[in-house]
Amino acid sequence: MTAAAEAPDTLTVDTATYTLVAQFLAHEARLLDEGREQEWFELLDDDLLYTVPSRQSTEPRDIEVNRSAWRIRDTKAHVRTRLDRQNTGHAYSEVPPSRTMRLVGSVEVHATSEPGVVAAHSSLLLYRQRGIDVHFDLIPCRRNDRIRLTAAGPRLLTREVILTETSLKTANLGVFL
Template identity: 75%
Template sequence: MSLAVDPATYTLAAQFLALEARLLDEGREEEWLELLDDDLLYTVPSRQAALPRSAEINRDAWRVRDTKAHIVTRVRRGDQGHAYSEVPPSRTSRLVGSILVEPTDQADVIAVRSTLLVYRQRGIDVHFDLIPARRADLLRLTADGPRLLRREVVLTETTLKTPNLGVFL
């Protein structure tokens, strides 16, 4: 594993993840959409608890498998009040850490791995969810800044304790 990226590239990736978390936590999904590459693939594969670590992630079965068009539809449904799983809307706080940035064989794409902890609370409900995950991203470096090209979110839990995945991870 090569960790040979320059400090400026690392900082660019870390700033991207921080900006993304802030936009989502503040409910600024329309602005967040601008950070997504047109060729985006966003997946949350299924995880099996009874299997050994080497085989527990099933990349042929997904909890979520969205393109940018799917995500735009989800955001617009929420804007129109048609995303009933988000009524009332979730209040979130994302903590992103353990960021590793690696070069890829494409000069304009970097691989970024991170851990994510999402605190989620809805309306006046006193209950809250904690959603821990690991993410593997590909960021395309463009003249307009980094764009999320691929994201795989591997949930730590095999059985979700949150009622739905109506929030972006």
């Protein structure tokens, strides 16, 4: 079940939980923008599932997202492998590394039926530029997250990224959304 299907509007959270989750989303964006991927990795739940499903522009809006076909479908182990590869100097899509700025907004937080887990929906606008390129990318998307609230702080449990564009104009998607 997707986070969107799991979060009816009637399941509200208190202001403190909303603030905690909104701060978490802003913090992870800053960590990624500052190249602090290892610190960001520590915010991921061990059961992480990070997906970017395919989107078909020829389909009606209610069925245009194909959740059985993915651009990306990573577990925490896959994310670890991606980060380790970036640090080899041989991940050529990130040599030189992307300069990014993530603008997170339209945050909604809802309770779920799962104890200690909330659903968070947000918009993300990613600005990305590599030092050798004269152009830049703007990648808009919606994110449907499930966040586990732990004693150590919030942990990203699932993230579904719905890209606004069906055809990406960027040469690669070597950064996290």
